[in-house]
Amino acid sequence: xxxxTQENLFTAVPDAQGHFGPYGGKFxxxxxxxxxxxxxxxxxxxxxxxxxxxxxxxxxxxxxxxxSPLYEAVRWSDEIGGARIFLKREDLNHTGAHxxxxxxxxxxxxxxxxxxxxxxxxxxxxxxxxxATIAARLGLECQVFMGEDDIHRQALNVYRMKLLGAQxxxxxxxxxxxxxxxxxxxxxxxxxxDDTFYIIGTVAxxxxxxxxxxxxxxxxxxxxxxxSLQQTGRLPDxxxxxxxxxxxxxxxxHPFLDDESVAMYGxxxxxxxxxxxxxxxxxxxxxxxVLHGNRTYLxxxxxxxxxxxxxxxxxxxxxxVGPEHAWLKDLGRVxxxxxDDDEALQAFHTLTRVEGIMPALESSHALAYAEKLAAGMTxxxxxxxxLSGRGDKxxxxxxxxxxIGI
Amino acid sequence: MSRIAGRFAQLAAQGxxxxxxxxxxxxxxxxxxxxxxxxxxxSGADIIEVGVPFSDPMAEGPxxxxxxxxxxxxxxxxxxxxxxxxxxxxxxxxxPVLLMGYANxxxxxxxxxxxxxxxxxxxxxxxxxxxxxxxxxxxxVQLRRVGMDNIFLVAPTTPDERVARIVGQASGFVxxxxxxxxxGAGNLDTEDVARHVELIKxxxxxxxxxxxxxxxxxxxxxVAAVADGVVVGSALVNSMARAIESGxxxxxxxxxxxxxxxxxxxxxxxTA
Numbered sequence: 001x002x003x004x005t006q007e008n009l010f011t012a013v014p015d016a017q018g019h020f021g022p023y024g025g026k027f028x029x030x031x032x033x034x035x036x037x038x039x040x041x042x043x044x045x046x047x048x049x050x051x052x053x054x055x056x057x058x059x060x061x062x063x064x065x066x067x068s069p070l071y072e073a074v075r076w077s078d079e080i081g082g083a084r085i086f087l088k089r090e091d092l093n094h095t096g097a098h099x100x101x102x103x104x105x106x107x108x109x110x111x112x113x114x115x116x117x118x119x120x121x122x123x124x125x126x127x128x129x130x131x132a133t134i135a136a137r138l139g140l141e142c143q144v145f146m147g148e149d150d151i152h153r154q155a156l157n158v159y160r161m162k163l164l165g166a167q168x169x170x171x172x173x174x175x176x177x178x179x180x181x182x183x184x185x186x187x188x189x190x191x192x193x194d195d196t197f198y199i200i201g202t203v204a205x206x207x208x209x210x211x212x213x214x215x216x217x218x219x220x221x222x223x224x225x226x227x228s229l230q231q232t233g234r235l236p237d238x239x240x241x242x243x244x245x246x247x248x249x250x251x252x253x254h255p256f257l258d259d260e261s262v263a264m265y266g267x268x269x270x271x272x273x274x275x276x277x278x279x280x281x282x283x284x285x286x287x288x289x290v291l292h293g294n295r296t297y298l299x300x301x302x303x304x305x306x307x308x309x310x311x312x313x314x315x316x317x318x319x320x321v322g323p324e325h326a327w328l329k330d331l332g333r334v335x336x337x338x339x340d341d342d343e344a345l346q347a348f349h350t351l352t353r354v355e356g357i358m359p360a361l362e363s364s365h366a367l368a369y370a371e372k373l374a375a376g377m378t379x380x381x382x383x384x385x386x387l388s389g390r391g392d393k394x395x396x397x398x399x400x401x402x403x404i405g406i
Numbered sequence: 407m408s409r410i411a412g413r414f415a416q417l418a419a420q421g422x423x424x425x426x427x428x429x430x431x432x433x434x435x436x437x438x439x440x441x442x443x444x445x446x447x448x449s450g451a452d453i454i455e456v457g458v459p460f461s462d463p464m465a466e467g468p469x470x471x472x473x474x475x476x477x478x479x480x481x482x483x484x485x486x487x488x489x490x491x492x493x494x495x496x497x498x499x500x501x502p503v504l505l506m507g508y509a510n511x512x513x514x515x516x517x518x519x520x521x522x523x524x525x526x527x528x529x530x531x532x533x534x535x536x537x538x539x540x541x542x543x544x545x546x547v548q549l550r551r552v553g554m555d556n557i558f559l560v561a562p563t564t565p566d567e568r569v570a571r572i573v574g575q576a577s578g579f580v581x582x583x584x585x586x587x588x589x590g591a592g593n594l595d596t597e598d599v600a601r602h603v604e605l606i607k608x609x610x611x612x613x614x615x616x617x618x619x620x621x622x623x624x625x626x627x628x629v630a631a632v633a634d635g636v637v638v639g640s641a642l643v644n645s646m647a648r649a650i651e652s653g654x655x656x657x658x659x660x661x662x663x664x665x666x667x668x669x670x671x672x673x674x675x676x677t678a
Contacts, residue, residue, distance in 0.1 A: 031561035191587040303483035304514025
């Protein structure tokens, strides 16, 4: 019975009001409340509809290319000399990251709701590209909000979105990064709520988004669990994933939450270092508060103003985090740790050199921590790292840091 | 009777509509806010809505977003805002003051600590844009404890049965958001506003004030014909920003805001 209680603790969230313990909820202006209710009602209906699940599974198999492999990085593991490291290859998905898993799901919801237009916020541009991709396929009008600073950092993805027929709208308010893009997307949604579906890219935002994005991303963990059993005959000892908003991490972790033997590490971006205040590690250094429709850990100052963040990876450069991670932190089920810019860069180079796999800078944070973790474990133990995206988009950033002009 | 209820009752007896200007505390400068509040009263304000600046004002259009950014750059915090109201009260004990802002600065101070400090500063009410009735209980309890009104929003998208639930918790007045969008946007559909005000009034005895999209004397007049109060925000904030952009100082900004408000007051009163 003890395990039943535990099971309920982890899997019975969110509650009917969208709360994960004290976190989550619906903190939005009244104008959006009806749209959120409508979305929740439809989602609960479709989630229980085998026809919808079939439609989703078909797309995941034939459009995204799932299941993604669980690849054992033998040379890298040997070089470290500790646990066996397996990479969940979300970088091999169509569009090059885990983001498409969620976009397909939400775009199908938009189609069922009869919405003609989708909007999205994006940081690194991966979610923007995934949204633009699915909008192209379904013939939906698509506008993507992106902070002006990120537009410069991720020029390649900006051009990809334009090629896909989406309009990229630069956001010049606030810190000109992901959080401001999300503000602007919310403002657009409140204005065009009748005909527009807002495809949120991470497990944040008002209920039901943290729940439905999680559900769509759980395909990662379900596959990884089955693949572990099939390929090694056992469950991994540890899971590692990077955490910005936290969608790839929750997708990997959630299907393992009831497996008590599996340790979990969510890796936040320590930027220039935790002591510098130039980082993006709200779970590690922040306090609870309310932003973007939910209560969660935030990087905020003494007056409750949201602080500017820094990470080398645009996708982790966010002052909040999904409310379910806040809850899992408080419960102690997941350990939240950090990797800084330099460690991530080094991991980027190592994996590229040793395995011939170029990881996204976001995923490189998970790799950097996995390297440390593996070194302290035995060769009989096993780690699964979520390789959430591929690194092509970051080549300019890396080259610039290495002093190479391309 | 709360100061807000008293003010609405007094206006109703005179057959007048409440004029509610919105300003952001600390914009254009921390030292001008109290003076501006007094000037707005002199120009015909019945209730003053003071915006508490926030780094991520999700419901605001570009004009008020910039005002929040300026106010924060001037060092304005929730504590400053409360101190400003306290200063205003030294020479005006009659005009109700409503704070409008976002959940996080209030939550960060702590709802109980905020309620105590706000009551101490003699603030009359709080409106938090991003706390709907579903999440309001914690703050509601504290406001009630110190006798402050909690102002709720009703939107054009609010279903009928939900209106009843919202106004059941409200006190002071009900704030009807006149359009789908952010502050300062779009054009008003007066007939739609009238329909919603009527719907709200079916469910409660409270006065209904209307905001979002009221730009000038003409739009204020058409809304005043169907509502108990008219909120003017972006137009006022913009008048100050433009005065400063064209080389004026804080005095010039204050004069511009006062002139605009006086004009709107005249527009409203001409419906009578």
